[in-house]
Amino acid sequence: MRRREKFVIASILLSLGLWSIQLVQLEYRYLAVGIFALATYLVSGWSLSDDLQRLEWVTILPFPAVYGAAVALFYFLLPEGFLSRLFTISLFGVGMYALLLSSNIFSVAKGRTIQLVHAANAIGLLFTLLTSLLLTNTIFSLRLPFYWNAILVGLSHLPLIFMSIWSINLEQYISKQLLLLTAILTLIIVELAIVFSFFPLSIWNVALLIMAFLYIGLGLFHNYMRGVLFTNTLTEYSLVASLTVVLFFLLFPWK
Numbered sequence: 001m002r003r004r005e006k007f008v009i010a011s012i013l014l015s016l017g018l019w020s021i022q023l024v025q026l027e028y029r030y031l032a033v034g035i036f037a038l039a040t041y042l043v044s045g046w047s048l049s050d051d052l053q054r055l056e057w058v059t060i061l062p063f064p065a066v067y068g069a070a071v072a073l074f075y076f077l078l079p080e081g082f083l084s085r086l087f088t089i090s091l092f093g094v095g096m097y098a099l100l101l102s103s104n105i106f107s108v109a110k111g112r113t114i115q116l117v118h119a120a121n122a123i124g125l126l127f128t129l130l131t132s133l134l135l136t137n138t139i140f141s142l143r144l145p146f147y148w149n150a151i152l153v154g155l156s157h158l159p160l161i162f163m164s165i166w167s168i169n170l171e172q173y174i175s176k177q178l179l180l181l182t183a184i185l186t187l188i189i190v191e192l193a194i195v196f197s198f199f200p201l202s203i204w205n206v207a208l209l210i211m212a213f214l215y216i217g218l219g220l221f222h223n224y225m226r227g228v229l230f231t232n233t234l235t236e237y238s239l240v241a242s243l244t245v246v247l248f249f250l251l252f253p254w255k
Helices: 003-021 026-047 062-075 082-109 116-141 146-169 176-197 203-226 231-251
Strands: none
Touching: 003 026, 003 062, 003 082, 026 062, 026 082, 062 082, 062 116, 062 146, 082 116, 116 146, 116 176, 116 203, 146 176, 146 203, 176 203, 203 231
């Protein structure tokens, strides 16, 4: 069976799995999401098994699983309408197919530079930001204390940041630099989650602000890993950060 056929089958199966979650009783929803995330991990492993190495079970496969869990958790927040859920499932299936394609590029590259890696990095960054948005929205929707917000945001963003930074150089080992950069950016995101827990911002505004800072952090670290973190790059991201801070003050209800 060709890889693209596997990707199509995997996307359809996982889309059906996402649809079946709505049939689960309310008290078992988080267990169902956990099972769905595990199923996504295993199905993704099957579809990518041709070129998958042992390390890539840690560096590549968790991303589709986290993406699946993020969509499944957000799925419970959607209205009961058939069209809205059908639209979400369809988007999930298309997104999963694109994510499997980009994951396959990372697996095939194996330390050598191929042109498609740049496109895969762009897709990976897009899905990293989308997954962050959905996870943060879901976590803050629970109206938990600030420390639980910090713990859950940290645990959910740690693998996203780790996989995003690793995908730049596709090293066949886990370096100290990778772990350090992951820890630094995760800590920043956790601190932002704590800060935003004390401000009366809407849930979507919090999720968008955290996603914006994640984009800035990953952009800087990506350029650093590529060895192209020049002064003009720092200036551009500093400008984006400044605009994000201004946006925060504009969104804040000063009444």
